[in-house]
Amino acid sequence: MSEANIAKKQEIASAVAKRMEEAGSILVVDYLGLTVAEVTDLRKQLREAGIEMSVIKNTILRRAAKEAGVEGLDESFAGPSAVVFGGEDVVAPAKILVDFAKNAEALEIKAGVIEGRATSLEEIDAIAKLPSREGLLSMLLSVLQAPIRNTALAVKAVAEAKDEAGEAA
Incomplete structure (x- = not known):
């Protein structure tokens, strides 16, 4: 591999590492078996919520995760993977993916890191059932x-009672 290729891949890995550092949540999904229409619909739902989904080579993802200090995702970087980068609302990506996976059984959530901590699939399901950030703030x-x-x-x-007592006298 040429030095130019290596430098380019390192640059891409650094950009992905920066996105990982800035993301409130990172979820890795297996999208193999989804139709083009389903992937388009999923991307649209995520985009509307301000969430980014990217398909990135596993080797670059491993390098970026190491550079960003993100642990708990290496095992999930195998086979076809898409990475979902959430913003401030860490509940939204999990909620959208879990809801989407109910109708599209081919979508499989492999792993996740939420607020810098590796999260199990059970925790992701539990987080998906939480109200949104706006709902929690409203409560x-x-x-x-x-x-x-x-x-x-x-x-x-008390004021009305005094008024009634004053009128009765």
């Missing part, structure tokens, strides 16, 4: 607003 906001809302209702009830 938190509702819980935080409840005491204020209850206090306001109590003050309003």
Whole structure:
């Protein structure tokens, strides 16, 4: 192999390593057996959520994972693999892939790293069942607003009771 080829592959591996470092979650899937229409639909769903899916050679993925310090994926870099790079919302990629795999049995999630930690397939399934980041924030906001809302209702009830008592006198 020429030095130019080696340098080019190292450059690609460095770019992939940078994407791995920036990703909130990385999932490796086997897409063999999916039709072109299914892959297109999957890519569209991921793109709409701001998630990137790439097909990259396994040797480059191994080199990039080592460079990025990502552990737990080496065994999954065998055979046809696609890598899904998630952003801030670490739940979204797992949710989309698990939901898609229910209808397209050929899609198989091989491995994942979420927030820098290797994740088992059971954990990925559990994460996929969690509400989205927006849903969790909405629940938190509702819980935080409840005491204020209850206090306001109590003050309003006391004020109305005093008004009624004042009108009756």
